[in-house]
Amino acid sequence: xxxxxxxxALLAELTYRCPLQCPFCSNPLELARYRDELDTSVxxxxxxxxxELGVAQVHFSGGEPLxxxxxxxxxxTARERDLYSNLSTGATTATPEKLSQLRSAxxxxxxxxxxxxxxxxxxxLTGAPSFKQKRAAVAAAHDLDFPITLNxxxxxxxxxxxxxxxxxxxxxxVDRLELAHTQYTGWAFRNRARLLPTRAQVDRAEEVVAAAxxxxxxxxxxxxxxxxxxxxFPKACLNGWGSTFLTxxxxxxxxPCQTAREIPQLSFPTVHNKSLEQIWFDDPVFQRFRGCDxxxxxxxxxxxREQDFGGCRCQxxxxxGDPAVTDPxxxxxxxxxxxxxxxxxxxxxxxxxxxxxxxASPLAR
Amino acid sequence: MKNDSQKATQVKLARGVRYRWDGVREQHQLLYPExxxxxxxxxxxxxxxxxxxxxxxxxxxxxxxxxxxQVENDIxxxxxxxxxxxxVRHDNDP
Numbered sequence: 001x002x003x004x005x006x007x008x009a010l011l012a013e014l015t016y017r018c019p020l021q022c023p024f025c026s027n028p029l030e031l032a033r034y035r036d037e038l039d040t041s042v043x044x045x046x047x048x049x050x051x052e053l054g055v056a057q058v059h060f061s062g063g064e065p066l067x068x069x070x071x072x073x074x075x076x077t078a079r080e081r082d083l084y085s086n087l088s089t090g091a092t093t094a095t096p097e098k099l100s101q102l103r104s105a106x107x108x109x110x111x112x113x114x115x116x117x118x119x120x121x122x123x124x125l126t127g128a129p130s131f132k133q134k135r136a137a138v139a140a141a142h143d144l145d146f147p148i149t150l151n152x153x154x155x156x157x158x159x160x161x162x163x164x165x166x167x168x169x170x171x172x173x174v175d176r177l178e179l180a181h182t183q184y185t186g187w188a189f190r191n192r193a194r195l196l197p198t199r200a201q202v203d204r205a206e207e208v209v210a211a212a213x214x215x216x217x218x219x220x221x222x223x224x225x226x227x228x229x230x231x232x233f234p235k236a237c238l239n240g241w242g243s244t245f246l247t248x249x250x251x252x253x254x255x256p257c258q259t260a261r262e263i264p265q266l267s268f269p270t271v272h273n274k275s276l277e278q279i280w281f282d283d284p285v286f287q288r289f290r291g292c293d294x295x296x297x298x299x300x301x302x303x304x305r306e307q308d309f310g311g312c313r314c315q316x317x318x319x320x321g322d323p324a325v326t327d328p329x330x331x332x333x334x335x336x337x338x339x340x341x342x343x344x345x346x347x348x349x350x351x352x353x354x355x356x357x358x359x360a361s362p363l364a365r
Numbered sequence: 366m367k368n369d370s371q372k373a374t375q376v377k378l379a380r381g382v383r384y385r386w387d388g389v390r391e392q393h394q395l396l397y398p399e400x401x402x403x404x405x406x407x408x409x410x411x412x413x414x415x416x417x418x419x420x421x422x423x424x425x426x427x428x429x430x431x432x433x434x435q436v437e438n439d440i441x442x443x444x445x446x447x448x449x450x451x452x453v454r455h456d457n458d459p
Binding site for chain 1: 379381387397401
């Protein structure tokens with residue numbers, strides 16, 4: 001057994017509460033089950049433990065982390081602990097005052113989600129008027145000299161507007177544009193048949209991105225997260241389970257990835273009983289898919305096993321019921337036909353999109 | 366040509382790029398949104414001087430610490446590589 005590397009990044013999911021209802025959200029479906037949120041002092045302890053464990057970057061995420069009243073305080077703690085801090089936000093409540101407070105507290109970078117470059121389509125996807133607020137937040141972030149990543153999740157409904165999306169990113173003068181095809185977990189899995197694009201859409205998108213990368217080199221950095229359903233091999237999910245990333249969920253559960261709770265065969269430790277260090281090195285759930293020893297065939301003898309680590313465990317579970325098989329998006333997977341089936345089902349899908357809602361959502365704290 | 370323009374301009378870490386010493390791993394790091402670059406001692410010394418001075422000034426400053434003649438070329442190469450990754454910018458503005 002090789003030595004276990006220390007994690008570089010912590011995803012701090014402060015809350016699952018969110019004013020938006022994006023149907024491609026990767027948050028769990030049973031949002032109301034996780035309404036108990038860690039308080040400020042526990043998060044501060046967690047940030048300290050993360051720093052001691054070797055984490056260099058913290059991503060404050062959610063839900064919408066801006067609904068937490070202690071966000072500025074937590075950003076300040078991250079800076080005191082010498083962590084580089086990112087905030088992933090829908091930005092509808094990112095007022096100039098709030099952004100300025102975050103900047104002063106030491107926030108390093110902003111990632112703002114934008115479902116669509118078309119304001120009506122954007123507002124339809126978020127289930128609330130949000131386009132104008134997002135544009136205003138980007139402008140305010142510029143005034144504070146924040147580095148800005150615009151994050152656009154791609155799917156059937158916006159993929160044909162990719163030229164327009166890229167133009168908007170240059171008009172808004174963001175530093176980076178992340179074009180991330182939907183990962184089909186959480187709400188997105190539930191809506192998969194309605195969100196999956198066609199192969200023709202995907203092929204054209206690749207051409208558009210390639211042309212834009214050439215044209216905009218040095219002006220706009222484009223990160224294109226490819227749609228794994230259309231690839232030959234799976235994505236190197238998490239850079240390998242328990243190798244680089246860890247997530248702390250709103251209720252304090254410590255997860256190897258933010259969607260790992262999809263897998264009912266696993267149970268997760270919490271920050272209440274153990275330190276992050278103990279959990280990272282010793283907890284069975286972090287050991288479960290670490291390295292290559294757990295792998296079945298065709299992964300076990302595959303020369304790519306340390307390139308893609310067998311793909312995504314959540315996806316393997318969601319499609320096959322077994323989290324310990326090769327990710328079916330791999331063409332070598334004996335269950336790859338499940339992906340082909342999903343693509344052909346999507347071509348005929350008629351059902352409605354399910355927007356992300358939290359039943360009886362708790363009061364803001 | 367490129368070197369001439371670099372000499373005239375200010376070299377700065379790009380927005381959101383930050384140098385950090387990782388005490389747990391005992392390594393130099395350059396952190397940026399969604400990523401991290403591990404630096405050696407020379408790289409770290411250069412990165413920490415990308416604060417608006419010119420490439421020439423960086424070379425003069427480091428000439429004292431590194432006697433090696435090769436260092437001048439290394440600095441140009443290193444700055445060029447960082448620029449390609451969008452981690453430093455060459456600025457004409459004050």
